[in-house]
Amino acid sequence: MSLHALQHRLRQIGPAAIAVSGGIDSLTLACVAADLIPDSVIFHAVSPAVPEAATARVRTFAQDRGWHLNVIDAGEFSDMHYRANPVNRCFYCKTNLYGSIAAKTKSPILSGTNLDDLDDVRPGLIAAKDHNVQHPYVDAGIDKPGLRRIARDLGLGDIADLPAAPCLSSRVLTGLRIEPGELQAIDRVESRLRPMLPGADVRCRRLAGGYKLQVSADVLDRMQPSETEAILAAATAALGHEGTLLGLSSYRRGSAFVQ
Known part of the structure; x- marks a missing residue:
């Protein structure tokens, strides 16, 4: 079962820093990881590029589930490369995000990247590699439908059906x-x-x-x-x-x- 494979991978990694945007992928990962390994820390970056509803969703989950939540400003709006909006804008966004998280923790950084994301143009994955970010869904062979099933199985309510919502x-x-x-x-x-x-x-x-x-x-x-x-x-x-x-x-x- 996909959930068992994900849990197995998370146990191998141990306490981690989980980058949570507020969408289904990272929220579901945070729920599984925090329940399994309570020492995990959730990082959420706020900026004009993050919908207010996403931040509110993260705060609600953190309060309801007792997460150790760290809300940060990743500083991408001070990066002129990012502001210029080139083809690889996501590289600069994720470089700022992962760099900011790495400055606050020595724990492994985890993302909500899933198998389906590997089929798309994702400059952010280059930044993830630069910062040794791990992708437990990918390691466990989980795609988008699979993680939606996990969210439903965990009783995560409406987030199981959240439409995709990039920044x-x-x-x-x-x-x-x-x-x-x-x-x-x-x-x-x-x-x-x-x-x-x-x-x-x-x-x-x-x-x-x-x-x-x-x-x-x-x-x-x-x-x-x-x-x-x-x-x-x-x-x-x-x-x-x-x-x-x-x-x-x-x-x-x-x-x-x-x-």
Whole structure:
């Protein structure tokens, strides 16, 4: 069973520092590791690129489950390489993250990377290798469906069905400078729309001419004109004076990423 394989790997590693973003992958890993090895420490980085809901989720889990939580500022917004938003932006993000964690602990650093992540373009994995970060899901042969099953088996509630939610900087077209105010606007828009579109993938992309909404194709196809109007009105209100809304289209994974 995948859970047993994961537990076996975590026992081999021992007390660790677990980097938790607030998504299903790292939260599930933290739950398993902290229950198995109470000396484990959970690290969560806060910045304009991290949705407020993700930080709130981590704090709730930490309080409910008695985690040793260390909330840090990884400092990526002081890194001009990161702010320039190059193709390998994630490398600079993770370099700052893992460097900040390593400065606070001598324990092995663990990430929520799973097998499916190895099939995608992940500059952050290079930074992980540079800092000797370990990936227990990969070691245990666990992919995304497998870790969702683990979350359900552990009774982790709604997080088992959380849609993928990369950092807010991933919404910004490659080459456009990362600006905190724009990320906050993106977070406001997505937070406003998710309750209106439960279970759907929702993205607010920062493009050269403004902001573009993207929603799961199946949901978009079923949307009535009045619903579309309501979505656009809510997004415009949440965006405020930050920029121009360019409309609504089908969700395409990684469509702000340009190689």
